[in-house]
Amino acid sequence: MPTLNPSSSTATGKATRPDHLVLRLMTADDKQEVAGLFAETFKREPLGEYSGVQLSEGMSIAEASIQDPVSFVVEDTKLESPHRLVAFRTSCVYTAEKLAAKRKNVEEHGSSNPVEAILNRMEELWLAKTTVFKSNPEAKVMKFIALGVDSRYEGLGLAKELLNAAMDKAKEMKCDAIMVVASAFATQHLFKNRLGFEEMGSVRYSDFVWKHEGSEERPFETLLQPEFLEVFEKKLTMESA
Numbered sequence: 001m002p003t004l005n006p007s008s009s010t011a012t013g014k015a016t017r018p019d020h021l022v023l024r025l026m027t028a029d030d031k032q033e034v035a036g037l038f039a040e041t042f043k044r045e046p047l048g049e050y051s052g053v054q055l056s057e058g059m060s061i062a063e064a065s066i067q068d069p070v071s072f073v074v075e076d077t078k079l080e081s082p083h084r085l086v087a088f089r090t091s092c093v094y095t096a097e098k099l100a101a102k103r104k105n106v107e108e109h110g111s112s113n114p115v116e117a118i119l120n121r122m123e124e125l126w127l128a129k130t131t132v133f134k135s136n137p138e139a140k141v142m143k144f145i146a147l148g149v150d151s152r153y154e155g156l157g158l159a160k161e162l163l164n165a166a167m168d169k170a171k172e173m174k175c176d177a178i179m180v181v182a183s184a185f186a187t188q189h190l191f192k193n194r195l196g197f198e199e200m201g202s203v204r205y206s207d208f209v210w211k212h213e214g215s216e217e218r219p220f221e222t223l224l225q226p227e228f229l230e231v232f233e234k235k236l237t238m239e240s241a
């Protein structure tokens, strides 16, 4: 077990990250570790807790997260390699073209499991409401993919810091907006109340119907806390102009 120094506080009472916790961009060398950390942390995420999480899902998430240099990790330099990563905020960048290819694939092949199906539904809700591509067909949207913090490091503000780093990166890359699906109470609170995101749609977990191989099922019928899965957007164009 690591010895985690308590985070210090500024005069305003805001927590500051101890020096041995280093926030940096994710690289291809981090893939395996991010996959493992995803599988571990997402056991506590509502959909993962309900349906179970496989290491293979972590590998696909990690793979998707290094397509663009926009994902971040927190490394604890006091830990032994290769188990130094303690948090991640992974992302990718959507263009209209990339998104259209993804939607076509979903239409043709459907979703391979209920979690993918509900996430695809959230993306549809966002697409129905967003004006980003209507006002600019060349627009770029940063999609936040996954966020996880090792349970020993929760409550230190690492998620908030990772989110701020990713938002700065989106502005630096001249993205027009950020979109994210938030499944947990803590992230729904952060996007709504702390980071100025707009809610673009929600689905009650227990009502979600997955049409699959000619049958219909409610895969999250008894998932009641939180009640809703929510999709958010933050426009950046005005801010980065």
Ligand SMILES: CC(C)(COP(=O)(O)OP(=O)(O)OC[C@H]1O[C@@H](n2cnc3c(N)ncnc32)[C@H](O)[C@@H]1OP(=O)(O)O)[C@@H](O)C(=O)NCCC(=O)NCCS
Residues within 6 Å of the ligand: 041, 042, 044, 045, 046, 147, 148, 149, 150, 153, 154, 155, 156, 157, 158, 159, 160, 161, 181, 182, 183, 184, 185, 186, 187, 189, 190, 194
């Ligand atoms: C969600 C998670 C990333 C938060 O990480 P963290 O580093 O502890 O988060 P932070 O300390 O930066 O901030 C958490 C915020 O959520 C709030 N929060 C925590 N639990 C909450 C709850 N049950 N309901 C509402 N708000 C909650 C905290 O009070 C804090 O907000 P504040 O700064 O306004 O007080 C972490 O708990 C985790 O990895 N969970 C499992 C995976 C997961 O659910 N990922 C997100 C999927 S969308």
